[in-house]
Amino acid sequence: MAEQSFDKERPQDNSGTRGGADAFHRMPTGIEALDQLLDGGLPDGNSLLVQGAPGTGKTILGMQFLQAGIEQFDEPGMFVTFEEHPRRLYRDARALGWDFEAYERARQLLVVFTSPEAFLSELGSDNYGKLVREYGLRRVCVDSLTQFESYPSAMEQGRVRFERVINALRRDNLSVMMTRETESREAPFRVTPEEYLADTVIQLEYERMDETRDAQRVRTLEVMKNRGAAHSSSAHLFDIGVGGINLHRSSNL
Amino acid sequence: MTPTLPTFDPLLWEALPDLNLNIAQTAELCGISVRQLGYWTRQGYVMAQGKGTRRTYGLESVRRLLAIRKAMNSGLSLRQALRSVADLSPSSAPPIISLPITSPTAAKACAFSLSPSDAASLSKSLHAFFLANGRTRDHAGGLAIKLGRFEEDVQAAAEALCAAGILVSMPCAGMTVYRQAGEKNLG
Numbered sequence: 001m002a003e004q005s006f007d008k009e010r011p012q013d014n015s016g017t018r019g020g021a022d023a024f025h026r027m028p029t030g031i032e033a034l035d036q037l038l039d040g041g042l043p044d045g046n047s048l049l050v051q052g053a054p055g056t057g058k059t060i061l062g063m064q065f066l067q068a069g070i071e072q073f074d075e076p077g078m079f080v081t082f083e084e085h086p087r088r089l090y091r092d093a094r095a096l097g098w099d100f101e102a103y104e105r106a107r108q109l110l111v112v113f114t115s116p117e118a119f120l121s122e123l124g125s126d127n128y129g130k131l132v133r134e135y136g137l138r139r140v141c142v143d144s145l146t147q148f149e150s151y152p153s154a155m156e157q158g159r160v161r162f163e164r165v166i167n168a169l170r171r172d173n174l175s176v177m178m179t180r181e182t183e184s185r186e187a188p189f190r191v192t193p194e195e196y197l198a199d200t201v202i203q204l205e206y207e208r209m210d211e212t213r214d215a216q217r218v219r220t221l222e223v224m225k226n227r228g229a230a231h232s233s234s235a236h237l238f239d240i241g242v243g244g245i246n247l248h249r250s251s252n253l
Numbered sequence: 254m255t256p257t258l259p260t261f262d263p264l265l266w267e268a269l270p271d272l273n274l275n276i277a278q279t280a281e282l283c284g285i286s287v288r289q290l291g292y293w294t295r296q297g298y299v300m301a302q303g304k305g306t307r308r309t310y311g312l313e314s315v316r317r318l319l320a321i322r323k324a325m326n327s328g329l330s331l332r333q334a335l336r337s338v339a340d341l342s343p344s345s346a347p348p349i350i351s352l353p354i355t356s357p358t359a360a361k362a363c364a365f366s367l368s369p370s371d372a373a374s375l376s377k378s379l380h381a382f383f384l385a386n387g388r389t390r391d392h393a394g395g396l397a398i399k400l401g402r403f404e405e406d407v408q409a410a411a412e413a414l415c416a417a418g419i420l421v422s423m424p425c426a427g428m429t430v431y432r433q434a435g436e437k438n439l440g
């Protein structure tokens with residue numbers, strides 16, 4: 001029942017103002033139920049890592065993070081995609097009720113189609129800094145970090161590379177969300193550098209309720225870590241439909 | 254002219270049942286980029302042992318990679334090449350390509366180069382790709398994966414499109430990143 005008292009104590013202020021005197025200032029993601037699980041929103045400057053097996057909704061949550069920023073706080077965003085073609089993103093967004101092409105025409109959104117190597121070297125040379133200033137970008141989603149793992153680098157460890165991405169994006173004052181594929185239930189057995197380094201970690205699952213073959217699968221979202229602030233301590237059911245991820249706040253598992 | 258790969262010496266294959274190459278060695282031997290090898294592995298086109306950067310490739314995988322490359326060299330798309338090697342199994346298929354064990358870089362010597370008409374059609378595909386995906390900014394290796402073509406060929410096509418004023422190249426930390434020309438505000 002700890003969860004209930006947590007919910008009662010949650011801050012009600014979702015005004016989205018930044019840089020207040022409050023030492024624990026939060027940046028609301030704009031996804032209301034998620035902000036509640038995070039005790040009001042992302043602690044300012046926290047990087048957000050969204051993990052899950054394929055098909056669990058990572059890309060959708062990433063798109064929703066940018067959509068909410070645009071619609072609710074007028075914060076332009078950038079979606080960096082390595083594998084998913086932009087056209088497919090537009091199509092998938094449309095099915096969720098979001099017109100990403102219109103956002104792009106209005107200069108509120110920038111979908112960048114690139115590869116990990118090109119992204120890293122452009123980050124290093126401030127090309128993205130120019131885009132950030134040009135568009136007034138406030139949010140970025142990188143989908144997905146898994147592509148960084150697929151090529152070895154003689155120069156640096158995955159850990160250093162990951163830090164480099166986060167720091168370069170933070171340098172430009174962006175709120176950073178990254179996605180990463182994990183095998184189902186991998187988390188309890190293996191902790192990865194990404195999980196150490198990210199400030200806030202969210203795990204998505206799509207699992208059967210029990211071991212029987214005809215048992216229904218349910219989607220859950222769980223906050224694993226939230227540096228600098230409290231967070232909900234249980235897995236929450238959600239579904240996906242128009243509007244994106246819809247968290248069922250009351251139904252903890 | 255399309256270079257041909259050397260023919261197979263069965264004795265070399267039989268001598269290598271325990272072949273176990275790391276990613277860089279496999280990529281070099283098969284004449285593909287490390288990135289492309291990683292992608293093909295993740296897509297399940299080729300099998301590897303181990304995980305992440307410690308993956309290794311055995312004889313069957315190397316043979317399969319060389320067969321895919323050979324098929325693509327003869328003009329097949331990646332998809333068609335995969336179909337053509339689908340039933341390549343150790344017992345049934347005659348060995349296809351030689352494995353130049355003495356000099357891995359020999360594989361590179363038969364690097365791909367497209368005939369003039371193929372090169373022109375690749376330039377067209379690349380141009381079409383940029384038109385369809387206007388926000389692309391990528392280096393030749395990344396584009397090669399997205400187009401399912403070889404990096405050297407894509408590099409040449411991208412340079413041709415730069416010369417024609419269609420693409421812009423941005424030298425950047427030891428690599429060249431390409432984007433569409435005339436795209437305002439895109440750095």
Ligand SMILES: Nc1ncnc2c1ncn2[C@@H]1O[C@H](COP(=O)(O)OP(=O)(O)OP(=O)(O)O)[C@@H](O)[C@H]1O
Pocket residue numbers: 052053054055056057058059060061092095096181240241242
């Ligand atoms: N319009 C929609 N309505 C309902 N459910 C949807 C809709 N679009 C997608 N989904 C669900 O979301 C899932 C895909 O979500 P998403 O693409 O975010 O997954 P992901 O975690 O990014 O997967 P991957 O690791 O493969 O990229 C689909 O398998 C489907 O179940």
Ligand SMILES: [Mg+2]
Pocket residue numbers: 058059060143
């Ligand atoms: Mg995805």
